[in-house]
Amino acid sequence: MDHQERRGGHGMADVLILGGGPAGTVLARRLTALGYGVTLVTCARRAAMEGLSLRAVEGLRRAGCTEAVAAAGRPASRRVDWNGRRTALNGEHLVDRNSLDAALLRDAAAGGAVLTRGTVAALEQGKNGWRAVDATGAVLGSGRFLVEARGRRAPNAPARETGPRTLAVGRVYHGPAGELGSAALSFADGWAWLAALPDGRRVVQLVIDGADSPARANLTDWHEAVVAALPEAAGWVAGCTPMGEAEVRDATAVRRSPGVTADRLRIGDAAFAVDPLSGHGVYAAVAWAFAAAAAVNTLATDPTAWPAVERFVEERCAELFAHAADAGNQFYRAEERWRDRPFWRRRAAWPPAPLPTAEHGIRRRAVVVNDRIEERPVLVTPALPRGVLAIGGVELYPLLESMNAGPSRGGDLAERCGRSLVQPPGRVAAALSWLVENGFLPGGQSRPGP
Structure with missing residues (x-):
C-alpha cells in the first residue's frame, strides 16, 4: 500500500x-x-x-x-462512417x-x-x-x-x-493482436463506437434510445444480432471471442x-x-x-x-x-438518412434552445483570477457571452481605460499602454489586436463605449 x-x-x-x-x-x-x-x-x-x-x-x-x-x-487513428460518407478525423486516445x-x-x-x-x-x-x-x-x-x-x-x-434518454450497450471481445484504432458509424436506430487495442481486445458499443432497450435477460442476444446486421461492426470483431456478456449503462x-x-x-x-x-x-x-x-x-x-x-x-x-x-447536436443533425426515425429525430431537436449569446459590450462577471473567483469587468460578444477578462495576461478593460490618457498614433499605443499597465509592449500589442478584431477598438485609435 x-x-x-x-x-x-x-x-x-x-x-x-x-x-x-x-x-x-x-x-x-x-x-x-x-x-x-x-x-x-x-x-x-x-x-x-x-x-x-x-x-x-x-x-x-x-x-x-x-x-x-x-x-x-x-492517439489512435479514427474513422467515421456518417451520412453515407467515410472520413478520417483527429485521433483519440483509447484507454x-x-x-x-x-x-x-x-x-x-x-x-x-x-x-x-x-x-x-x-x-x-x-x-x-x-x-x-x-x-x-x-x-x-x-x-x-x-x-x-x-x-x-x-x-x-x-x-x-435532460436530453433524450440514451443507453450505451457494450461488449468486449478478444482476438489477434493488431493495430490501435477506433471508428464510429451510424445506423437506423443509433450509432456504434468501435475500438481496438494492440493486445487484441476489441469493443463494440451501441448507443440507442432508452425506449428501444431490450430486456436485460436478452441484452447479449440483442447486441449480437445488431452487430451481425452491421457489416462494419461484424467485420470489426470477425474471428474474435466474446470476453463476457453485453453490459448497459446510462448515457443520457x-x-x-x-x-x-x-x-x-x-x-x-x-x-x-x-x-x-x-x-x-x-x-x-x-x-x-x-x-x-x-x-x-x-x-x-x-x-x-x-x-x-x-x-x-x-x-x-x-x-x-x-x-x-x-x-453532439451538430453530429446528430449531420446524419440525414434517418432523420424521421425516433432516435435521430429526438436528438436533432435537442437541445431546444441555441447556445446563449450576449450583446457586444462590457459587463461585470465572476471570473477566476489567481486561483480565486472575483467579480471583474469583462468584454462580451455574441460569440463569447461569458466574456473575456484578459488576452495573454493583459486585462482588457484596464487596457481600454489606459487609453483615456489621450490619443496615440501608430506604434506608440502598445508602448504607452504597456508603461501604464506595467506590461511588455508585445503582449499589449496582441491584446490590442484582439480588441480591433472583436470591434472594441475600431482602427486601434479610439476607445468605444460599453
Whole structure:
C-alpha cells in the first residue's frame, strides 16, 4: 500500500473528495498545490474501454497528471462512417478505464492527497465538517469542505436539463493482436463506437434510445444480432471471442445543480454528464475541476464571497454543458438518412434552445483570477457571452481605460499602454489586436463605449 493510501480516514482534512476519476483527481492536485490537505475516497469501478479526446489528455497534462497521460498512450487513428460518407478525423486516445483510474490515483498521491479505498454508504455532517462512512460505519474520510465527484453514481440532485434518454450497450471481445484504432458509424436506430487495442481486445458499443432497450435477460442476444446486421461492426470483431456478456449503462445528457454551498460542491459527471457523441466528457470534467479549485479556494479564504462563487459555478456548469450538447447536436443533425426515425429525430431537436449569446459590450462577471473567483469587468460578444477578462495576461478593460490618457498614433499605443499597465509592449500589442478584431477598438485609435 502506498504510504499516502489508507483504508480508514480519521484525520480531518481541509477538503474531502468523493471519487477518483479525472474530475476528482485534477481537483485534488490543484488543491494540494494551493496548500490544502485533501483526502480522496475512491472505490473500484467496472471495467470499460474509453476514448479520450486530444484536448482531454492535454488538460490532464496541464494538471500535472503525468501518470494518466502516460496511461493514455499515443492517439489512435479514427474513422467515421456518417451520412453515407467515410472520413478520417483527429485521433483519440483509447484507454482501459481501470488502468487510467489507477494512474490518476498515483497522480493524486504524488501531488500530496491522502487516498482511501472504500464504498461510501452514508455522509454525516457535523459542526466541524463532513464524514464519509462505509456500510459498517467505519470512517473512510473527513473534511471541512465536501466535494462530490462520484459521477453518475452520486446521489442525484434535481435535474436542470435532460436530453433524450440514451443507453450505451457494450461488449468486449478478444482476438489477434493488431493495430490501435477506433471508428464510429451510424445506423437506423443509433450509432456504434468501435475500438481496438494492440493486445487484441476489441469493443463494440451501441448507443440507442432508452425506449428501444431490450430486456436485460436478452441484452447479449440483442447486441449480437445488431452487430451481425452491421457489416462494419461484424467485420470489426470477425474471428474474435466474446470476453463476457453485453453490459448497459446510462448515457443520457443531464445537467444538475452543482449544489454549491459554503462547504459543499458537486463536480464532473455528478454535476453534469454529456452525450458520448459530443466527445466532451473527460475534457469537461477536467475543465470543471480547474474552475472548482478556484471556487473551493475562494470559499475557504472568504465565505462572504459565496454569492459570486455560486453565480460563477452555475454559469460555468451551464456553459460547459451547453457547448457539449451543441457539439453532439451538430453530429446528430449531420446524419440525414434517418432523420424521421425516433432516435435521430429526438436528438436533432435537442437541445431546444441555441447556445446563449450576449450583446457586444462590457459587463461585470465572476471570473477566476489567481486561483480565486472575483467579480471583474469583462468584454462580451455574441460569440463569447461569458466574456473575456484578459488576452495573454493583459486585462482588457484596464487596457481600454489606459487609453483615456489621450490619443496615440501608430506604434506608440502598445508602448504607452504597456508603461501604464506595467506590461511588455508585445503582449499589449496582441491584446490590442484582439480588441480591433472583436470591434472594441475600431482602427486601434479610439476607445468605444460599453
